[in-house]
Amino acid sequence: MKSSFWQVGHKPTLFSSFLYFDLSFMVWVLLGPLAVQMATDLQLSASQKGLMVATPVLAGALLRIVMGVLVDQIKPKMAGLVGQVIVILSLLLAWLHGIHTFQQALLLGLGLGFAGAAFAVALPLASRWYPPEHQGTALGIAGAGNSGTVFAALFAPGLAVAYGWNNVFGLALIPLVIVFVIYSMFAKDSPDAPPAKSLSQYLAILKDKDAWWFMFFYSVTFGGFVGLASSLTIYFNDLYNLGPVAAGYCTAAAVFMGSLVRPLGGTIADRIGGVRTLLVMYAAAAVLLLIMSFGQPTYQWALAIILPVMAALGMGNGAVFQLVPQRFRKEIGVMTGLVGMAGGIGGFYLAASLGYFKQNFGSYQIGLIIFSALAVLAMLGLTGVKTRWRTTWGTTTSAKV
DSSP states (O other): OOOOGGGSSOHHHHHHHHHHHHHHHHHHTTHHHHHHHHHHHHTOOHHHHHHHHHHHHHHHHHHHHHHHHHHHHHOHHHHHHHHHHHHHHHHHHHHHHOOOSHHHHHHHHHHHHHHHTTHHHHHHHHHTTSOGGGHHHHHHHHHGGGGHHHHHHHHHHHHHHHHOHHHHHHHHHHHHHHHHHHHHHHOOOOTTOOOOOOHHHHHHHTTSHHHHHHHHHHHHHHHHHHHHHHHHHHHHHHHHOOOHHHHHHHHHHHHHHHHHTHHHHHHHHHHHOHHHHHHHHHHHHHHHHHHHHTOOSSHHHHHHHHHHHHHHHHHHHHHHHHHHHHHOSTTHHHHHHHHHHHHHHHHHHHHHHHHHHHHHHSSSHHHHHHHHHHHHHHHHHHHHHHHHHHHTGGGGOSSOO
8 A cells, every 4th residue: 555645755855855956946047037137237149148048057957967976976965065065155256256257157157057956966865765656746846946946036136136136146145055054954865775886887877768768858848947947037028128127027937837836747647647747748838839939919928828838847847757766766866867967958958049049030939949849759759658668667666657
């Protein structure tokens, strides 16, 4: 008989993982909500704006592999402490020294990449405490740290107006240090941790085609979510002439929607299976992104399309991570790193491409249509693998595939 979710696992670790993930994601996308004011002062082009907000996303993607390796070598809790210290020092340096050039903004983006890599630590830290039938819910709760992106969009533009955008880097240090202390005290490594793997074992996972499928599926769901989270403040400012604060509020609403439903995506996947959940989410995202690409007459109409886009992508994130631990239970650390890296690369591509197409073609449409097509491709790929998954590894797990 299945035990209740709240009767198993380790709640202090689950919520410490959530807090660490939440605040890390807040600072990971911080340059997005500040981009309108920073671009004015640093005199950035549309393409430079796109690259500036995309750099932390790419750095976070690549560093997820590094953090995934660290999770297996020094255990998740210590890996998380190392990552948090690097982010705190990067923001401290930016605040004290100031950001005066485009290149310095990109360097800060690299430091903030360690915040994006928190994903590869927080999820294994929580996951290892829970049995297969509760993975979707546990990883949904820990993964709801995506909601940190809401705080960035909600507060950063207003604080920048009140105190100057450079001081926002200093203000961000306050909650980061508080969470660092909480995490240090309450997070605990599961005794059920698999032994550390050699480099050859990491490379061996890449020979498994299912690893590549999961990487692709997440590059669309999470890539779409974080790419839009990083770009929407610029999008609303540019298309609808909203000021940085109003554009930040619209972005916050969209990101909140995508974050709020991530645990719901995991829970639904636990009930009906991750494959079925994902098929519905990809179909919804593809149609809505296509509609979004044509541009809406007012920002209210745009929000009416963007909110369900983010909801579909957010639920898709939860559904992917209901499936990953079933297929790669023993390799969850490195798979979280690989899949998370792919998600970040998808986000970098979307954010950078929107800036590129806007500068060179005067519109965001081509970038959005291409991403809509990727959602269709993911749907076709999932249709192709679902029977094999259900009849092979799907028969060895107590959870629904």
